[in-house]
Amino acid sequence: MTEKTVTPTVNSAGYDVPPELRQSVAITTLDKIWNMGRRYSVWPMMFGLACCAIEMICTAASRYDLARFGMEVMRPSPRQSDLMIVSGTVTKKMIPQIVRLYNQMPEPKYVMAMGACASGGGPFKEGYNVVSGVDQYIPVDVYVPGCPPTPQALLHGLMKLQEKIDRESITKVRWYQKDEIPAIPVPILGPDIIDPRDNAAIREMASRKAAPAAPAAQPETAEAPAA
């Protein structure tokens, strides 16, 4: 690195380094160093759900080469990974496992919703077994649009994640706070998927419904005509 670029980009803590020391001394913040290490070693979980997983594999393969970002180390175990790429349609049958995997990941952990399905249900949103967006259950950091997103789009999403990491500060991030981060309750496969956080609302909803066959989502303003 040249002298010019060292001073403004790394030395941004407000200290003026004397010119004779600029070749060997750099003053920066702990946050910067911390984040730099973190942003170049985001290990994704080897975790594919559907079509998007194929594009994720292609991103990791030779042509797009995820290794350029230090992200080629795909870990099959959630315990060793930093990033969960939710690559595909999230179904009701699968969401308990996804939440469980998310809980098993150590902090700091990031979640990327890859593709339309993981972001909001996508083309399959109306399906009876489809969760319309993984963010209904676990927090998402980056959404990548596309069906499926091309490898370029995924790479763009990963760079956005890096930018997000750059803005973190170790004094503020939640995993260095005193309080313990509670695990997300794992949904249960009942007559329909049950999110334990919604128990009260579910009881409410089940008690006031009149016709058992009618859908819950039937709007009050009955626009839906009979077939």
Place this chain on the structure above:
Amino acid sequence: MSEQTPVKEAPANPPTELEKRFPGAVKRDERAGYEGHIVEVAKLHEVAAAIRDEMGYDFLSSVTAVDYYSEAPEGENFIEVVYHLYKSTGGGALVYRVQVPRDDAVVPSLVDLYPGADFQEREAWDLYGVKFEGHPDLRRILLWEGFAGHPMRKDWKEPYFEEDVKPFKNRWPEGQVYRIEDRNPVGKNVSYPQGFDPEGFQETDDPRMYESLERSSQDFVERIDTEQVVVNLGPQHPSTHGVFRMAVRMHGETIVGLKPVMGYLHRNHEQIGERNTWTMNMPFTDRLDYLSSMSNNFGYALAVEKLIGEKAAPPERAEYIRVIMAELTRISNHLWAIGFLLNDLGAFFTPALYAIEERELILDIFEATAGSRMMCNYFRFGGVARDLPEGILPKIKDLVTDRLPRKVEELDLYLSANELVRSRGEGVGVITPEEAIAFSAAGPVLRASGVPYDVRRADPYSIYDRFKFDVTVRQHGDVYDRYMIRIDEIYQSLSILRQALKDIPEGEIMNGKNPYQVRVPAGESYGRVEGPKGELGFYIVSTGKANPHRYHVRAPSFINLTILEKMCVGQKIADVVVNLGSIDIVLGEVDR
């Protein structure tokens, strides 16, 4: 288009062969647009056994249910179970069906005659609530035990239900978009039976599955008095090719029982397909077997074109483009399959990297032609969506005559004789030809077991009868042969491609205009193609409206999995992933 119905006699009165053989039990289906026969429910098993043993229809291709429901009391109200059968020596379909009342849908199971009906009957039970009497393990397969209702029935409405058919009228009421989840009290895609209390609810799916696993490994338990271990592989497992789960019961390292658990990617393809218009379904078929979207397009287009008839016959150039795209798809799929089979064998990612490199070149062609790498959405009823772009043909020619043969030979050279591949593959997961046919295995799995059955040859569609190619076949039925057959098929596909590229004419690519809506006459049709994974069938029923009444996919990956337990029992746990890899499943198609 080829005529696929040898049993469909002239519409005159003389009784058909089947009617003569089973007087009273079988009658011809008289409805317009329908083929085949209606069998008395009580006689189904007897008739099916005779059809298999006397007439030689040994390959049960598809079993599915159709719900004929009308709210009016005098309307038709029954569930129909449709069977499509073929001879493993080739030829057209034999169709028979049974009709049962909706509130008491009980049909004798055919699993003892055709073990390949196992998963399909479970699926019909799961989605339609048809009880198959005598089925050894009638559990839900795509959803879970305890799910409320049978969702494919026409009177079952999903939580996000808006209207019966698309396009929805109220997408923009008063010029304002609304999100359907805002109208749900929980804000999610859920609904519960009245009075349901979520507190302290216990799941019942897994216990029932373990019970069934224990039952299937019972005789082993009695003979040897040791403790057995149950291991779950998946749904999050790097070697299950997606969200597939296997519960394996082991004695030491030897497998005594295996139950596949699926449905983790069940995204209601068929139900959404019945809300969609005919054309709207095309992009959805891309997402079935997402490694070979062009083949899926092909199958669906064929099924619908068959129903529309001459009006939708694709012009010559379109037929050639279709074949070229389908065969390129086959190559790209097999490259992927080989790469990831090697992955499962322990050669982590290196062979896959080389295979993906070639696949990317094929995807480039798809991107140039259809606009998307994976989800091509390229076929239309009566042709293809757009013509080949300028300059793409030389590119394909280059790939097909030079680069791909070279690279496939390279893969073949380095992998096929490899000691590790051979010792992990030879004699592992052996399937005899009889078993393969009985279990309705299709595609490479069937042909690797010594059954030379290829839909392109056995029941030619499109213009496949013009090309010279060998139906690849291997004799041992083990993992190694299932690997080798894919290499063989790549060579055959390259040969077809070379012929097609030589002969491709200029001209139209669509029969008429590419319509926004198609009119499909009432009736049913079953279109099938030889997809890269095996026989891919689309069963559609039209009532003459803008939307399909029934839209069913006979997914080769799904049905090939029926044989997985048989393949694995008696083998070591390490062979399970290899066996699974050699079937080459794609979860989008397994779970739909």
